[in-house]
Amino acid sequence: MADAVITGGLHRVETVMGIPVGIDVRDDGIDPAALDRAFAHLHAADEAFSPYRAASDVRRLDAGTLAPPDARPEVRVVLARCERLRRATGGWFDVRATGRLDPSGFVKGWAVDGAVAVLRAAGARNLCVHAGGDVRVLGDRAPGRPWRIGVQHPRERGRVAAVLHAPPDGLAVATSGAYERGAHIVDPRTGRPPSGVLSVTVAGPELGTADAYATAAFAMGSDAPAWTATLGPYAALTILAPGRVLSTPGMDALRAA
Amino acid sequence: MDAGDLARRAAPLAIATAGVAALLHSVRARPEPLPPDASVPKIEAGPTTKTIRGVSTRRPTATGRVRSGLSDAFTTPFSFIQVRVTFTGRELTRVETVEMTGTGARTQAINARAEPRLRAGSADIDVVTGATYSSQSYRKALQSAIDKARHG
Numbered sequence: 271m272a273d274a275v276i277t278g279g280l281h282r283v284e285t286v287m288g289i290p291v292g293i294d295v296r297d298d299g300i301d302p303a304a305l306d307r308a309f310a311h312l313h314a315a316d317e318a319f320s321p322y323r324a325a326s327d328v329r330r331l332d333a334g335t336l337a338p339p340d341a342r343p344e345v346r347v348v349l350a351r352c353e354r355l356r357r358a359t360g361g362w363f364d365v366r367a368t369g370r371l372d373p374s375g376f377v378k379g380w381a382v383d384g385a386v387a388v389l390r391a392a393g394a395r396n397l398c399v400h401a402g403g404d405v406r407v408l409g410d411r412a413p414g415r416p417w418r419i420g421v422q423h424p425r426e427r428g429r430v431a432a433v434l435h436a437p438p439d440g441l442a443v444a445t446s447g448a449y450e451r452g453a454h455i456v457d458p459r460t461g462r463p464p465s466g467v468l469s470v471t472v473a474g475p476e477l478g479t480a481d482a483y484a485t486a487a488f489a490m491g492s493d494a495p496a497w498t499a500t501l502g503p504y505a506a507l508t509i510l511a512p513g514r515v516l517s518t519p520g521m522d523a524l525r526a527a
Numbered sequence: 528m529d530a531g532d533l534a535r536r537a538a539p540l541a542i543a544t545a546g547v548a549a550l551l552h553s554v555r556a557r558p559e560p561l562p563p564d565a566s567v568p569k570i571e572a573g574p575t576t577k578t579i580r581g582v583s584t585r586r587p588t589a590t591g592r593v594r595s596g597l598s599d600a601f602t603t604p605f606s607f608i609q610v611r612v613t614f615t616g617r618e619l620t621r622v623e624t625v626e627m628t629g630t631g632a633r634t635q636a637i638n639a640r641a642e643p644r645l646r647a648g649s650a651d652i653d654v655v656t657g658a659t660y661s662s663q664s665y666r667k668a669l670q671s672a673i674d675k676a677r678h679g
Binding site for chain 2: 281283285288289290292294378398400402403404405407411417418419420421422424427428429430433443444445446447448449450469471
């Protein structure tokens with residue numbers, strides 16, 4: 271059923287970190303300045319973490335011109351979390367997989383999680399944020415109607431391969447695949463792109479972690495589905511090939527009936 | 528032929544994980560259950576589904592009776608896995624990894640779905656998750672169409 275045109279709430283799309291980020295708040299009466307603060311949070315994360323900005327903490331750490339103890343506190347926190355994720359994924363998620371320090375695979379989701387916290391603090395309870403393929407939702411799209419998240423079909427741009435219904439307490443969803451930017455994810459053990467898998471989608475409580483897990487699973491190639499069943503509160507959907515989709519029990523519960 | 532020897536023979540079959548080597552060891556250590564003919568035993572998967580995860584074969588150089596057998600189920604944190612090996616004479620000629628999956632909480636397994644359900648348009652979704660796209664490719668993306676509709 272098509273919805274009527276949505277008249278209330280707030281909606282804006284901006285480019286942050288070179289990707290489009292959209293915020294869609296469905297609550298009425300939220301101060302529009304909350305959107306400004308949420309986007310400011312995302313831009314600040316870009317300044318600290320961008321591997322493309324010569325003045326970012328990450329670039330200076332990589333170049334050795336910034337000592338780790340002198341980095342911003344949030345940079346130290348993020349790099350510590352990335353290190354824990356590297357261990358939790360057996361090295362498959364590695365911010366140095368390309369030989370350069372690049373925590374973007376975690377930072378994008380982590381920054382969106384922070385922007386959602388900003389919006390919550392402003393009173394928003396029903397919202398959706400997308401950031402270049404990452405998704406974080408909270409509450410409902412309309413009273414009693416859950417957010418519906420499409421999983422991009424890896425071969426057909428205009429279609430989705432699955433639809434997830436988010437629980438009202440929120441959901442973070444990240445997808446890794448080579449169909450948008452080519453083979454940018456490499457198996458840290460071979461330095462080569464993975465094979466045997468088209469995309470991995472991970473859903474759970476936090477977007478940064480979901481992003482890291484999706485990246486790690488995609489790098490594993492055809493071993494991804496088995497590993498994704500070990501991720502506790504994070505559910506996964508792996509598309510091995512058109513017509514060959516594997517989902518964990520948690521993902522089955524999210525998939526629309 | 529010891530287990531290490533068997534593992535080395537298995538390596539060219541491109542299944543080289545330690546787990547499989549361990550499984551082969553368990554198969555080798557129990558040669559008696561191998562069925563006496565060439566028929567591949569049917570796997571009783573019960574209410575679960577079974578997925579062939581990997582198959583490797585090579586042309587036998589030896590001749591002789593073809594026998595195959597299943598290892599004991601190997602419980603990993605995520606599923607049951609069994610390895611089916613086939614011998615031609617004394618030579619290992621085929622290794623298949625068979626994964627038995629189900630929905631039981633105990634197995635925490637993966638469910639295979641035959642077909643992704645495709646939705647033609649964006650009318651029944653609010654947002655799209657996908658591989659990271661840039662601002663350049665956004666205008667061609669499904670998400671862009673949804674945002675335009677949202678903005679009225």
